[in-house]
Amino acid sequence: MNFVQPIRDPNDIEAIKQYLKLRSLRNYLFFCIGIYSGLRVSDLLSLKVWMVRGKTRIDIVEKKNKNRKNFVIHPSIKExxxxxxxxxxDDDYLFPSRQIKMKSKLSKQPIDRSTAYRMLNDAAQQFGLQEIGTHTMRKTWGYFLYRQNHLNLALLMEAFGHSDPTITLRYIGITQDMMDAAILQLNY
Incomplete structure (x- = not known):
């Protein structure tokens, strides 16, 4: 299993947003809701239209841990x-696949997580980013929340379900940033 990284540069985030928006409003919104909510991909894919229509907040029960999560729909994407x-x-999936599922023969199902992975990686490659995966959006959310206010560590631990701050810092890439900075300061 590859260890994926957050997107650390706000310019890269903005470039990916614009790249996706020009190609597919669905993919753009998938990425934006991912980086503004911290949801796992499985939870993003389970969103339905009724959960966002006419609302300023999304209320969801996370699939993995059954925790209730309630968060603001970022104003920059509302329109x-x-x-x-x-x-x-209302009962349509927010991020529907355009294809009919081969095994179940169902249509109007959400995109597959492998499709989400390819979409994110294709966009990342356009901007020279590596180690990007489906957890990148969640890690990016955590990375920027932490960078903006270090007091959010306890909140991030809770959001990610981590019991130790070192796990959270490693997950969002802060530990790697600190190691890189320390190595760059070495002077022999």
């Missing part, structure tokens, strides 16, 4: 989100 769901039905 695009409203336009995106305008002609969708």
């Amino acid at each position: 695009d989100l409203d336009r995106y769901i305008k002609n969708m039905k």
